Amino acid sequence: MARHLTPPRPVLPVALATLVALAGLGPVAPAVAASPSSPSPAALDEVRLPSGGFVRGQIQALMPGQYVEIRKLDGEIQRFEWSEIQSVVKADGTVVERDSAAAPVAQPEPTWEPGTESGTAGGVDPGFGEATPSDAGQSVDGTASTGAGASPGFVPTGTPGPDASVGPTIEIAVDRKGPPVSLYRLGDSTRALCEAPCNQAIRPGYLFVASSGKRIGKGFEITTDAPGYRVDVKRSSPLRKWSGVALIPVGLIVGIGIGIIPALHNVPKSKVAGYAVGGTLIGLAGIGGGVTLLMFSRSKVEVLPQTGLARR
Amino acid sequence: MTWPTRRRAGRRARALSCSLLLAAGLSGCDDEPECHISAVFMGALQGPAAWSPTGRDHCGFADTQALAQDTLAMAFVNEQSDVGESLYVMIEQSSIGPGGFAGRMIYTRAGQVWASYPGTCTVGLPDFEYEEWSLIDFVRFEGSVICPEPLVSTTPDNGELTMTNIEFGGHVHAEVLVYPFP
Numbered sequence: 001m002a003r004h005l006t007p008p009r010p011v012l013p014v015a016l017a018t019l020v021a022l023a024g025l026g027p028v029a030p031a032v033a034a035s036p037s038s039p040s041p042a043a044l045d046e047v048r049l050p051s052g053g054f055v056r057g058q059i060q061a062l063m064p065g066q067y068v069e070i071r072k073l074d075g076e077i078q079r080f081e082w083s084e085i086q087s088v089v090k091a092d093g094t095v096v097e098r099d100s101a102a103a104p105v106a107q108p109e110p111t112w113e114p115g116t117e118s119g120t121a122g123g124v125d126p127g128f129g130e131a132t133p134s135d136a137g138q139s140v141d142g143t144a145s146t147g148a149g150a151s152p153g154f155v156p157t158g159t160p161g162p163d164a165s166v167g168p169t170i171e172i173a174v175d176r177k178g179p180p181v182s183l184y185r186l187g188d189s190t191r192a193l194c195e196a197p198c199n200q201a202i203r204p205g206y207l208f209v210a211s212s213g214k215r216i217g218k219g220f221e222i223t224t225d226a227p228g229y230r231v232d233v234k235r236s237s238p239l240r241k242w243s244g245v246a247l248i249p250v251g252l253i254v255g256i257g258i259g260i261i262p263a264l265h266n267v268p269k270s271k272v273a274g275y276a277v278g279g280t281l282i283g284l285a286g287i288g289g290g291v292t293l294l295m296f297s298r299s300k301v302e303v304l305p306q307t308g309l310a311r312r
Numbered sequence: 313m314t315w316p317t318r319r320r321a322g323r324r325a326r327a328l329s330c331s332l333l334l335a336a337g338l339s340g341c342d343d344e345p346e347c348h349i350s351a352v353f354m355g356a357l358q359g360p361a362a363w364s365p366t367g368r369d370h371c372g373f374a375d376t377q378a379l380a381q382d383t384l385a386m387a388f389v390n391e392q393s394d395v396g397e398s399l400y401v402m403i404e405q406s407s408i409g410p411g412g413f414a415g416r417m418i419y420t421r422a423g424q425v426w427a428s429y430p431g432t433c434t435v436g437l438p439d440f441e442y443e444e445w446s447l448i449d450f451v452r453f454e455g456s457v458i459c460p461e462p463l464v465s466t467t468p469d470n471g472e473l474t475m476t477n478i479e480f481g482g483h484v485h486a487e488v489l490v491y492p493f494p
Contacts, residue, residue, distance in 0.1 A: 268445050
């Protein structure tokens with residue numbers, strides 16, 4: 001369910017991020033050689049291949065020395081034999097190298113916290129797909145893959161949850177041409193998640209869109225209630241804005257001018273009321289038209305859940 | 313800016329705004345007084361005379377305090393005349409309305425004046441309507457004058473002037489203007 005928000009308060013996201021980060025330290029498995037590392041840019045799990053490629057998504061099953069299964073952002077699950085991978089990099093930065101793997105350890109399902117990047121939802125899902133060369137190098141969430149920051153250590157995933165997907169697919173539709181429109185997560189305006197038309201799966205949370213460094217419309221929340229969301233972005237219109245700004249005083253001046261004509265010009269008294277009414281109507285029309293133009297000149301973001309959208 | 317220049321600018325602004333209003337279909341803006349009078353002259357002058365002046369300087373009520381008390385005068389100044397020509401229909405009333413009144417006629421031309429004796433003419437005003445306007449009210453009227461006796465010149469050498477078929481009308485300001493009576 002999309003929900004419009006008031007301007008973000010910086011305290012809450014920081015507190016949530018701190019809590020989630022602390023919670024994420026709990027399920028570290030001592031049986032696996034793991035060590036913290038810098039999180040990947042997209043805060044997704046990553047299976048790195050010997051060829052240098054990688055596949056990003058959410059780890060569904062990790063059996064060190066046997067296989068690893070990862071659900072990609074399009075919902076497809078791929079299975080890699082242990083010999084096919086180079087390493088597994090968890091979203092929190094822990095790394096499991098192929099050669100250091102021992103035995104698989106099941107972990108409880110972590111919970112996702114809205115507005116954070118570190119939450120994951122894991123689980124085993126049958127019907128694994130096989131890795132193909134074309135899958136290598138897949139990048140989601142609008143971030144570039146660096147392949148750096150790997151180190152030993154990994155937090156295995158737990159049992160399947162009710163929502164094992166990465167998140168709903170976001171489609172951004174912009175009403176007219178202009179500077180690129182990008183999607184950002186509230187509290188992190190330095191990193192664009194994707195650029196219009198996006199068409200990528202985005203982890204649930206509080207988001208907003210911006211263009212040329214300026215935020216467009218209000219922030220909104222996406223959840224896993226819908227398989228996808230369409231974000232209609234309406235750019236601001238300077239022509240309408242300044243037309244409205246001009247129309248208001250012009251309407252007022254003309255309306256007042258017509259209203260006071262009987263005081264400046266000699267007109268039949270039977271028509272004085274007509275001048276007053278006409279002046280008032282013209283003034284009100286100018287104000288109303290100007291305000292309407294101003295309202296329609298503002299940028300606007302409308303988020304529509306796509307109930308019938310098939311996850312790719 | 314000097315006063316005449318400012319006055320001209322003000323008139324231009326008023327004319328412009330009024331033109332815009334008229335173009336927008338808002339009629340009745342700053343109507344100018346207009347009037348008409350016709351008569352047939354005999355005696356010192358011969359032939360018909362008729363003119364239809366416009367403007368408050370040529371149509372309207374004149375101040376007659378210099379001539380007589382309790383008298384109203386409707387002035388018709390021929391703006392087209394090169395020598396200066398005007399007719400005054402005077403009513404011996406302090407107020408005016410529909411009806412018939414005793415009055416007199418005064419005719420001026422080229423500085424010469426012909427006038428009937430007071431109360432010798434009959435002024436009929438069958439149509440007389442008072443109109444309220446926002447700044448200066450108007451009067452719309454139609455009437456005629458019967459002068460059975462000729463008008464007498466103020467200079468003995470010019471002779472008498474008989475006027476017949478005197479008809480007049482107009483749409484003038486309902487206020488007495490300070491008028492340069494001859």
